[in-house]
Amino acid sequence: MHDQEEEVVIGSLSVLGAGLAFGLGGIGAALGIGMIGSKTIESMARQPEMAGRLQTTMFIALGMTEAIGLLGFVLAFVLQGVK
């Protein structure tokens, strides 16, 4: 393969990889955040007096789940730099 062709292939594949990293990473985080939200609402409806503590715990779990999705976002930018 010519050098120029190789460059194009690597460049386009890195962009594809970046998209996949962000997209697939986002699916997992989205499912996780959805589950956290739905379960918190369920628990709050069941025991409204626990709402305050549930909310605190929800935000902690939310932060941890979100970090996984954002790792994909950062990885996407790293992969895009590959040329």
Next chain:
Amino acid sequence: MSAPTASADPLNAGIEKLVHELSVLPLKGEHLGIAESYNPAHFTLTNYTFWMLIALVLTTLFFVVASRKPKLVPSGIYNLAEAGVAFVRDSLCAEVMGPEGRKYFPFIGTVFFFVLFNNLLGNIPPALPGTGTLGTTFMWGLIVFTVYNGIGIKKNGLGRYIKSFIPSGTPVWLAPFIFVLEIISHFLRPITLGIRLYANMYAGHIMLGVFAIFMAIAIEHVAATSFVVLPLSFIMQVVLRGFELFVAVLQAYIFAILTAVYINGALHASEH
């Protein structure tokens, strides 16, 4: 990152310029067109540290002005500052750590208000959030890491703190694996703290910038699609700006509450 290269595609050129503008650059007058990149080995005022210093001055000014005339019945700016401080003390420290948590209120309050003021300042157009660069956030992650480990060692003693990495009742053959896993999870904490905050701020600004680029292109190259793209982008811009304000507060809250959770875990390390 290098300076934007002339690209034929207006969208590509715009995004390249946006990413360049959001990268760390030395502050020299108008920094937009400067080709030289930031050298971490030199002590220079960068665009991010410049806005971080402004946020620092604003934070100090806010609390100095607010607490100048303490009143029994709070009103105005004093009320706002008191509500913020009381929120951190009661909803963050006391909620997570119990009454013991008030001792760590100064540290957690510092973390919370630093992140909050930087995040909020980043929402005023020419300003950049000081927390929008990995250098700042990762450094804060390391500070939190040092502090909570220091508290854990001081409270439990080094031997007992390290021993607490293995829960009691673990089979002997499993103990080394658990120990290694626990060490890894501890070292991942500053990294995730840093990346979460940085990526949230950076991603928000990229999103806002992309819709601004759409608007600019729609105005510059008027076509039939312009009349659809322009209002839609404008609505998205307004909605996203509101969402960014929410994220700014939420991320400060999450950063501070995770700090509190880590300190709490270190305090009660020997109990489980």
